[in-house]
Amino acid sequence: MDISNPPIQNNSESYERLFRTLIMITFLIYFQAYMIPPIIPYLSTLFQVSPQIIGLTVPCYMIPYGISSLIFGYLSDRFGRKSIMVFSLFWVTILSLLTATTQSVTQLLLWRFFTGALASGTIPQSLTLIKECFSTEQQGRRLGWVFGAMVGGMAFGSVFGALLTSILGWRGTFIVIGCLLLLVSYQLWQQQHLLQSKLSSRNLPKQGFLKGYQNLFNSRRAKFTYGYIFLHGSFHSGLYTWLGFYLVQRYSLEQTQIGWSLLAYGISGLLTAPLIGRLADYYGRTTILILGLILAGLSSTVLIFSIPFWLTIFVTISLAVSYCMTQPLLTGMVTEFNSHQRGQAIGINVFLLFVSFGFGSYLFGELLEFSFAVALLIYSVVILTAALIAITQLAPKNS
Numbered sequence: 001m002d003i004s005n006p007p008i009q010n011n012s013e014s015y016e017r018l019f020r021t022l023i024m025i026t027f028l029i030y031f032q033a034y035m036i037p038p039i040i041p042y043l044s045t046l047f048q049v050s051p052q053i054i055g056l057t058v059p060c061y062m063i064p065y066g067i068s069s070l071i072f073g074y075l076s077d078r079f080g081r082k083s084i085m086v087f088s089l090f091w092v093t094i095l096s097l098l099t100a101t102t103q104s105v106t107q108l109l110l111w112r113f114f115t116g117a118l119a120s121g122t123i124p125q126s127l128t129l130i131k132e133c134f135s136t137e138q139q140g141r142r143l144g145w146v147f148g149a150m151v152g153g154m155a156f157g158s159v160f161g162a163l164l165t166s167i168l169g170w171r172g173t174f175i176v177i178g179c180l181l182l183l184v185s186y187q188l189w190q191q192q193h194l195l196q197s198k199l200s201s202r203n204l205p206k207q208g209f210l211k212g213y214q215n216l217f218n219s220r221r222a223k224f225t226y227g228y229i230f231l232h233g234s235f236h237s238g239l240y241t242w243l244g245f246y247l248v249q250r251y252s253l254e255q256t257q258i259g260w261s262l263l264a265y266g267i268s269g270l271l272t273a274p275l276i277g278r279l280a281d282y283y284g285r286t287t288i289l290i291l292g293l294i295l296a297g298l299s300s301t302v303l304i305f306s307i308p309f310w311l312t313i314f315v316t317i318s319l320a321v322s323y324c325m326t327q328p329l330l331t332g333m334v335t336e337f338n339s340h341q342r343g344q345a346i347g348i349n350v351f352l353l354f355v356s357f358g359f360g361s362y363l364f365g366e367l368l369e370f371s372f373a374v375a376l377l378i379y380s381v382v383i384l385t386a387a388l389i390a391i392t393q394l395a396p397k398n399s
Contacts, residue, residue, distance in 0.1 A: 015133060019142060020185045022126040023149045025089060028184065029119055029345075030153025032096055032177045033061055033163025034380035036112075038259070039170060042162075048106045059358060060109050062117035066354030069120035073347020081125045081343065082195035086188065088121025093185050097178035100171040123150075124350045128342040129195065131335040139285050142284070143328040144277025148270040151320060154240075154339075155266020159259040216337055216345055223392050225333050226388065228351055232293075232330065233356030236323050238364030239300060240265070243316065246372060251309050264313050276324050285329040290390050292325025297384035304376045307318045327353075 036043075044051045076084045095115040102108045123146070129141045164173040188195075217223055233329050244258045244264075253261065280288045299318045302311070335342050335348045367375035 014191070014194060017190045019130075019145075021184055021191060022129070024147055024184050024355075025181075025188065026123050026126065026146055026149040027153040028155075028181055029123060029153045029379050030150050031157035031161070032115075032158035032174070032181075033065075034154045035164075035173065035177075036061075038158055038162035039165050043108075043163065043170065047108075048104050053105060054108075056109060059113045060112045061119075062116035062358055064113055065120045066351045068117045069124055070344075070347045070355070072121040073124065073343040073345070073350075076121075076125055076128070076343035080196065081128060082192055084194055085125050085195055087344040088118055088125075089181070089185050089188055091115075092122070093178055093181040096174055096181055100174040100178070102171075102381075118130075124346040125195075127331055127344065127346050128335060130297055131342060133170075133334075139326070140277035140279075140281035140332070141274050142277065143332055144273035144275070144280075144324060147324055147328040147331075148273030151269030151273065151323060152266045152385060155263055155269070159266075162259065175386035216348060219337070221333075222337050225330055226352055227350060228390070229327075229334070229389075230352045230356045230359075231382070232326050233353045234360030234363065235300075235379055236295060236319070236327075236355045237357040237360035238379060239303075239319060241361035242364050242368070244344075246303070247312070249352050249372065250306075250312070261313060261316065265316050265320045268317040269324050272321050273324040273328065276321070277328060280329055280332075285332060286390075289323050290387055291330045292322045292329075293383055293387035293390060295325065296322035297380050297387060300376050300383070301380040302378070304373050309347060324391060 040054045043054045047054065072084055072088065094117060095111055095118065099108070099111040099115070125145060127143070130146070162171065164176065170175065207373075212331075217226070244262065246255045247261055248256050276288065291308050295318055299315045299322060302315050302364060307315075331346070331349055334345045337345050364375050364379065367378060
């Protein structure tokens with residue numbers, strides 16, 4: 001922790017209300033991001049194009065999200081967090097509503113591109129706010145809630161996105177999400193005075209966009225931490241993306257059954273993340289982080305073997321728990337590299353995370369050319385090796 005700039009220990013009801021608003025925003029943004037993949041076949045038929053074309057809506061959202069997080073991170077450090085968060089959430093709300101007006105695939109891809117590009121100014125800045133406004137002992141639980149909302153939004157979006165579409169239609173679903181975002185946008189607008197950064201931008205060194213990010217990689221610890229963010233994101237993305245296909249291949253499940261099975265991932269992540277955060281506050285982040293990496297490796301190893309369906313659900317839950325034992329803690333470490341560049345530090349975190357999501361799912365898919373067992377074995381070996389390396393590289397500076 002930077003002792004020249006200790007966190008503001010403010011546990012007032014207004015900050016708690018703001019925190020709850022940020023949790024709802026996080027959940028809704030991830031929900032609308034992940035509700036499209038399950039309805040790709042439906043949209044493919046509707047627009048009379050191939051599923052591969054509709055599938056481009058996913059990278060059209062993810063890639064701009066990751067890239068623009070670098071820009072928003074720099075701008076928040078330079079000009080303050082409040083305007084960035086309000087601006088970002090406003091446009092995500094408007095663009096979600098505009099998506100419902102789509103008349104062609106080209107329009108749909110454009111709306112998703114702009115939504116992704118403008119969405120990354122909200123959640124990453126929420127993480128820097130937690131770092132500034134709560135002491136180290138209080139941050140774990142709150143970071144856990146944020147990442148639990150991410151995991152929950154992913155899983156609930158994947159399941160209930162398709163369910164809402166069957167009831168309201170895909171346009172109606174986007175309108176509902178847009179209206180909910182409008183409500184939380186109004187809440188955030190009322191609380192915007194609490195978003196102001198506690199750090200003065202006058203203390204930020206006058207340096208260029210690229211130079212500022214380059215400086216964050218000066219330390220060996222920073223390089224290892226960012227490396228683990230990419231590696232960890234690739235691992236979980238690969239397994240989560242292809243878990244539905246795994247369930248079909250192993251157990252011949254139908255689409256609805258797959259959805260309910262994946263919901264276990266989201267619910268367990270949503271419920272356990274705050275508890276894991278408390279454990280990290282008490283026992284130290286490095287201990288929980290290493291245990292999370294080991295749990296992830298063991299979980300994926302179990303999937304290699306022929307196991308009963310109920311055990312697969314248990315493994316799915318353990319994968320969600322392992323994610324919550326690692327990613328929030330890595331993010332907490334990132335915010336400590338430079339107290340005056342927290343926006344940029346989180347920007348790199350988000351950029352690497354979203355790039356890893358795409359890379360991990362692609363690589364796992366390529367390894368399936370051999371077999372599921374080979375893909376799982378390689379991913380398991382890599383993540384367990386990473387756990388062993390973490391013991392030697394992260395433990396010396398235990399936090």
